[in-house]
Amino acid sequence: MSALAKQTITEQEFQGFAVTDFPASKRLKVVTLDEATIRAFNDAVSEWTVQGIEYKPFLRFEVADRLDAITNYTLGKFLNATVRDRATGAFLLNYQGSPNVEEGDARTEFEVKLSTAVSHIIGLSNHDAMYGQYYARFTVRNVDDSDSYLRKAHRRMELHNDGTYVNERTDYVLMQKLKEENMQGGDSLMLHLDDWAELDKFYKHPLAKKDIVWGAPKSKNVESKVEHPVFFEEDADGKPLMLYIDQFAEPSNKAEGKYLYEMGESLEADANFLSVPMPVGSMMVMHNHFWLHGRDKFVPHPDLCRELLRQRGHFTE
Numbered sequence: 001m002s003a004l005a006k007q008t009i010t011e012q013e014f015q016g017f018a019v020t021d022f023p024a025s026k027r028l029k030v031v032t033l034d035e036a037t038i039r040a041f042n043d044a045v046s047e048w049t050v051q052g053i054e055y056k057p058f059l060r061f062e063v064a065d066r067l068d069a070i071t072n073y074t075l076g077k078f079l080n081a082t083v084r085d086r087a088t089g090a091f092l093l094n095y096q097g098s099p100n101v102e103e104g105d106a107r108t109e110f111e112v113k114l115s116t117a118v119s120h121i122i123g124l125s126n127h128d129a130m131y132g133q134y135y136a137r138f139t140v141r142n143v144d145d146s147d148s149y150l151r152k153a154h155r156r157m158e159l160h161n162d163g164t165y166v167n168e169r170t171d172y173v174l175m176q177k178l179k180e181e182n183m184q185g186g187d188s189l190m191l192h193l194d195d196w197a198e199l200d201k202f203y204k205h206p207l208a209k210k211d212i213v214w215g216a217p218k219s220k221n222v223e224s225k226v227e228h229p230v231f232f233e234e235d236a237d238g239k240p241l242m243l244y245i246d247q248f249a250e251p252s253n254k255a256e257g258k259y260l261y262e263m264g265e266s267l268e269a270d271a272n273f274l275s276v277p278m279p280v281g282s283m284m285v286m287h288n289h290f291w292l293h294g295r296d297k298f299v300p301h302p303d304l305c306r307e308l309l310r311q312r313g314h315f316t317e
C-alpha cells in the first residue's frame with residue numbers, strides 16, 4: 001500500500017463534504033460536496049475558462065488545489081487514501097444543491113472544471129487521443145456507426161480495464177455524466193478483482209503472465225500495438241493487478257484465444273458486480289487495476305442522448 005493510502009482521516013475531520021458507503025458495497029464510497037463548497041469552488045476558478053485550462057496544463061493543478069483548499073485539504077486526503085487502498089479503490093462523487101451557474105454551456109464548463117479538480121487531486125490525466133485533450137467528451141445516441149462498443153447503446157459493455165492498448169500507465173479512470181435525455185437503464189457496472197469468484201483460476205493459469213498483443217480500432221487514434229500480460233503486475237502486498245479488455249486483445253494462437261474467451265465468460269457470469277446509477281453531475285473514480293468497469297444496456301428510445309466525460313491518468317505521488 002502506498003504512503004498516501006496509509007494516511008487515515010476520520011469522518012470528524014471532513015470539511016465541506018460528507019461520505020457514506022454505497023448501499024451494496026462498502027468498497028465504493030459516496031462523496032457528497034456541500035453546496036457551499038461547490039459555490040466557493042466556482043468562485044475560486046471563475047477567472048479561468050476550460051479552454052485556458054486546456055492550453056495551460058499547470059492550471060489543472062491550480063484548479064485542484066483551489067477545491068482542496070476549500071475543504072482545508074481534507075478532501076484530497078480522503079480521495080487519495082480511498083482510491084489507492086485496495087479494500088476500497090473507488091468513489092462516486094456528487095454535490096448538494098446547485099453551483100449557482102446558468103444551465104447549458106456555463107454549467108458544462110463548471111462540470112469540466114470540477115472533474116479536472118478531482119482528477120488532479122489524485123494524479124495527472126493522460127492525453128486522450130480520441131478527443132485530443134486531457135479528457136474526452138462523447139455522446140451515446142440511439143443509433144451509432146462507430147467501431148467499438150463505447151457508444152453502442154443497446155448492448156451491455158462488458159467488464160474491462162482501460163488503458164490496455166497504450167504505453168502510458170492508467171492508474172485511475174474517471175467517468176462523469178454531463179447530460180442525459182430519454183434514458184432508461186445504462187447503469188455503470190463494476191467488479192472488484194477480489195470479489196471475482198474465479199480470480200485464482202485465471203491468475204494461476206499458465207498464460208496469466210504471458211505477453212498478449214493489444215491493439216485499438218481506428219476511432220481511438222492509436223496506431224501502435226502494445227504487449228503485456230493480463231496480470232501485468234502485483235501491488236505492494238503481492239496481490240494481482242489486471243489489464244484486460246475483450247475487444248482489443250489480439251490472441252496469437254488458440255490457447256490464448258481460449259484463455260481470454262473463458263475469462264470474459266467468467267467475468268460476465270460473476271454475480272458480485274455492482275450496478276451503479278449515475279445522476280447528471282456525478283462522477284465515478286476508480287483504481288483501474290483492481291476494479292473492472294462496464295455499462296449496462298439502455299432501453300431504446302429515438303431521442304436517447306447521454307453525454308459523458310472521461311479522464312484516465314496516473315498517480316503522481
Ligand SMILES: [Fe+2]
Pocket residue numbers: 160161162293
Ligand atoms: Fe472503459
